[in-house]
Amino acid sequence: MNTSDLKTYAKNTWCPGCGNFAIELAARQAFAELAEEGRLKVENLVILSGIGCHAKMSDYLRVNSFYSLHGRVVAPATGVKLANPELTVVGFAGDGDAYGEGLDHLIFAAKRNVGIAMIIHNNRVYGLTTGQFTPTSPRGFPGKSTPKGSPEDPMNPIELMLASGATFVARAFSGDLQHLKRVIRGAISHRGFSMVDVLQPCVTFLNTWEFYSKRVYDLQGEGHDAGNREEAMERAREWGYGGGAERIPIGIFYEVEKPTFEELVLRGRKPRELPMPDIGRVLNEHV
Amino acid sequence: MHGGCRALIDFMETFIGPLYNAIIIMGEFSVLIGGQAGDGIKQAGNAIARAFNRLGYWIFVYEDYPSLIRGGHNFAIVRASSKRIASHRERVDVLVALNQEAVDRHSWRLGNGSMTIFDSGLVKAEGLGIPMGEMVRRRGLPSILRNTIALGALAAVLGIGLDVVEDVVRATMGKRVEENLEVAREGYGIASGSPRGAQGPKAERVPGGPRPLLTGNEALALGLARGGMRIYAAYPMTPTSALLHYIAAHEDELGAIAIHPESEIAVIGIAQGAAYAGIRSAVGTSGGGFSLMVEHLSLAGQAEIPTVIVLGQRLDPATGAPTYTKQGNLFFAMFAGHGEFPRAVLAPGDADEAFHLAAEAMNLAWRFQIPVIILSDKHLSESTFSSSFEASRAGEEPPKLWDGTGDYKRYAQTEDGVSPLAFPGGGAVVKANSYEHDEFGITTEDADLIAKAQEKRLRKAEALEEHLSGKETLRVHGDPDSRIALVVWGSTKGVAVEVAERIGASVIQPLYLLPLPKRELEKRLEGAERVIGIEGNSTGQFCRWLRYHGLRVDEVLLKYDGRPFASDELEGKLRGILG
Numbered sequence: 001m002n003t004s005d006l007k008t009y010a011k012n013t014w015c016p017g018c019g020n021f022a023i024e025l026a027a028r029q030a031f032a033e034l035a036e037e038g039r040l041k042v043e044n045l046v047i048l049s050g051i052g053c054h055a056k057m058s059d060y061l062r063v064n065s066f067y068s069l070h071g072r073v074v075a076p077a078t079g080v081k082l083a084n085p086e087l088t089v090v091g092f093a094g095d096g097d098a099y100g101e102g103l104d105h106l107i108f109a110a111k112r113n114v115g116i117a118m119i120i121h122n123n124r125v126y127g128l129t130t131g132q133f134t135p136t137s138p139r140g141f142p143g144k145s146t147p148k149g150s151p152e153d154p155m156n157p158i159e160l161m162l163a164s165g166a167t168f169v170a171r172a173f174s175g176d177l178q179h180l181k182r183v184i185r186g187a188i189s190h191r192g193f194s195m196v197d198v199l200q201p202c203v204t205f206l207n208t209w210e211f212y213s214k215r216v217y218d219l220q221g222e223g224h225d226a227g228n229r230e231e232a233m234e235r236a237r238e239w240g241y242g243g244g245a246e247r248i249p250i251g252i253f254y255e256v257e258k259p260t261f262e263e264l265v266l267r268g269r270k271p272r273e274l275p276m277p278d279i280g281r282v283l284n285e286h287v
Numbered sequence: 288m289h290g291g292c293r294a295l296i297d298f299m300e301t302f303i304g305p306l307y308n309a310i311i312i313m314g315e316f317s318v319l320i321g322g323q324a325g326d327g328i329k330q331a332g333n334a335i336a337r338a339f340n341r342l343g344y345w346i347f348v349y350e351d352y353p354s355l356i357r358g359g360h361n362f363a364i365v366r367a368s369s370k371r372i373a374s375h376r377e378r379v380d381v382l383v384a385l386n387q388e389a390v391d392r393h394s395w396r397l398g399n400g401s402m403t404i405f406d407s408g409l410v411k412a413e414g415l416g417i418p419m420g421e422m423v424r425r426r427g428l429p430s431i432l433r434n435t436i437a438l439g440a441l442a443a444v445l446g447i448g449l450d451v452v453e454d455v456v457r458a459t460m461g462k463r464v465e466e467n468l469e470v471a472r473e474g475y476g477i478a479s480g481s482p483r484g485a486q487g488p489k490a491e492r493v494p495g496g497p498r499p500l501l502t503g504n505e506a507l508a509l510g511l512a513r514g515g516m517r518i519y520a521a522y523p524m525t526p527t528s529a530l531l532h533y534i535a536a537h538e539d540e541l542g543a544i545a546i547h548p549e550s551e552i553a554v555i556g557i558a559q560g561a562a563y564a565g566i567r568s569a570v571g572t573s574g575g576g577f578s579l580m581v582e583h584l585s586l587a588g589q590a591e592i593p594t595v596i597v598l599g600q601r602l603d604p605a606t607g608a609p610t611y612t613k614q615g616n617l618f619f620a621m622f623a624g625h626g627e628f629p630r631a632v633l634a635p636g637d638a639d640e641a642f643h644l645a646a647e648a649m650n651l652a653w654r655f656q657i658p659v660i661i662l663s664d665k666h667l668s669e670s671t672f673s674s675s676f677e678a679s680r681a682g683e684e685p686p687k688l689w690d691g692t693g694d695y696k697r698y699a700q701t702e703d704g705v706s707p708l709a710f711p712g713g714g715a716v717v718k719a720n721s722y723e724h725d726e727f728g729i730t731t732e733d734a735d736l737i738a739k740a741q742e743k744r745l746r747k748a749e750a751l752e753e754h755l756s757g758k759e760t761l762r763v764h765g766d767p768d769s770r771i772a773l774v775v776w777g778s779t780k781g782v783a784v785e786v787a788e789r790i791g792a793s794v795i796q797p798l799y800l801l802p803l804p805k806r807e808l809e810k811r812l813e814g815a816e817r818v819i820g821i822e823g824n825s826t827g828q829f830c831r832w833l834r835y836h837g838l839r840v841d842e843v844l845l846k847y848d849g850r851p852f853a854s855d856e857l858e859g860k861l862r863g864i865l866g
Contacts, residue, residue: 008727008729009729010729010730043711043712043713043714043715044711044712045711046564046711048560051721056730058718058720058730059729059730062716063716064711064712064716064717064718065717065718065719065720065728066560066563066590066719067590067718067719067720067721067722067728067730068556068586068721069556069582069583069586069721072552072556072582072583074553074556075548075552075553075555075556075557075559075560076556076557076559076560076563077560078548078553078556078557078560079518079520079556079557079558079559079560079561079562079563079564079568080560080561080563080564080711081560082518082544082546082557082560082561083517083518083560083561083562083564083565083566083568084564084565084566084710084711084712086712087564087711087712104549104550104553105549105552105553105556108548108549108553265544265546266544269544271517271518271544271561271566272517272565272566274517274542274543274544275542276542276683277509277512277513277540277541277542277543278540279509279512279513279678280678281540282509282537282540282541283499283501283509283674283678284499286499286500286501286505286674287337287340287341287458287497287498287499287500
């Protein structure tokens, strides 16, 4: 499969140099490779996006898509998976989207281990609303809503996802396309809930390109045991999304197998094939 | 029981007994059972209702309880009639008091011939005292079994056979069936042995029945399932929590899956994801939860996702009085959501209508790819009705589906505005979009495409109205030629129909509030000299809606204290208005 087959006619309107280009390309390559290998049927692929610069993925990718609401990607994604567990469900969300407006859904998706992959475009700034601080912006970030600097410490989504019970937690960098693609492949192939925090520069409002380029290193290249939750937590704390870190780990922090939400809820039933209700039988109870 | 007390009761029974039968309305009984939360009042009300049901009576049960788990005062009024009824009355024939508060609060409801059955260990009252507490303590049983003793005693007083009581106990008690049977028999024996018990009004078997007894919530569950619902999502909130519980407990029979996500926002998002994937879903909530769903309501409008919402109103604003009723969310249901998009708002008035309209809501949502709101309220959702619907009359109607030719356009322009549906996994690329979009579902800000897309969605509203013009959208009860027309919607139906029959009025009851069956209403209201709107809210929302459409309402009768109209109460108020 040619990766350009997965593009629509929509005109791309991301800023030149935006990290979203790499995420979009990596996702497209990951989909095409998995399809080539017979591990994914493109017609069974559903992507969902929130609202923000990232969300244009729904317009740009020629696959089933649900362009949802700001912060809510996880909810319809859960519904799609529950309705038809044969579908491969990939949610794209921004950091304001997933870590701000809709954080509760992300935590519950991790808690439930619902079989969806969430790819978070984390540029640590609101781009489409022209530059306010997000949950992962560094303290002191001078956004338009905090001109004297953000008064809040950033949250660490990796730590949060580990604490919430996520069974696949990873981080990638839009500046390392091959690595990003491998991690996205891993997230899609994982059975259960997976989350990838993708560090990306916002060239217009928070250009972190150089900051990340100098600091990122691959966990898998340093013998990290992704099956060990304590070790994952330790690595997650190596960088708290502030400005001072020496090194920023990327790669898979944690990966473990657990029964999924849809398996436990459906117990082998397929919603499409549920029998018509036997109202007469039910009414007998009510006499 | 102390001898002195016994003598007093015997005296009272002998003295009052003969009056008793004269007071009872022929072929009709009203029983109130009251106690504190945790006394099993709801369960007892259900058992009493079933006993009458087995004798062929039409049943209505009103439940009244505060928002707490233990303590407080709960009561149920079970009304049984040889005629079809769907309301309670203020006056009761038998008061069953499991605590003193039940007597203190409800003795005003008693007429000269009414009877009180009470736990003589706890309650000071006139009537038939039974040492219920002592009977359960003696056996080491939990106090909640007092309600079964009360059932036995009540049945004996009403002359209902012990076999009926035993049958009902077996059908309603999940646990301790033998113990319940034993205490029911003892309660029955004590009451039949007392002269007072023997003189009570007798509930003879009447023709017809038994009929399935359903709460509004249960009927909604059955209707949704019959309309093809496969996934039901809800976050607990009175008065629709029981809808979630019922579907969860009957997944296999209903062919549906119940889930309880983290919030009402997740609830509706999940339901819409399922609908996008081709699975019929529904959600249920009350006003507070619906508030959280509103952004997704607008999404349903824009992305054209079939979305069925059961909105069980309760007394609000905000937390209000959560376990009490109100019809205060009509405008909210009709106008919630940012933007202009078609929707339907349906208002069933009893269990039968709840069943049919719930199935219809599923079909409308899928036929027109719109949000459909079923307006219930605490009084409809949690009251129990005798039902008589034919389940086979409701079924899943197929939506307009893509024929598989050419490139699929999720939002294809069509004459009626309804684009054929396709689902992920079926070979088409299906793009749903909350942004304004072109026919494929790709975002657009083009002025021409924006206007065309909006017009397409609005055409669905016209198509919906046309579709409904062939359906029963309004019902007329009582005397259709009367000069007096009572206009009601939703749960106010039952009480209005009963009173209309007594005062010779007609009742105009639209089943659809949006789109409003305007022409039908015009026709029906034309001949009436006095049009009286009756609503369970404080601003007369439906009457305002009628006036907005140029329809005439002369008087408005409102109730907004959390309690539904009782039939004798409404009759008195109407007679006052009519002079």
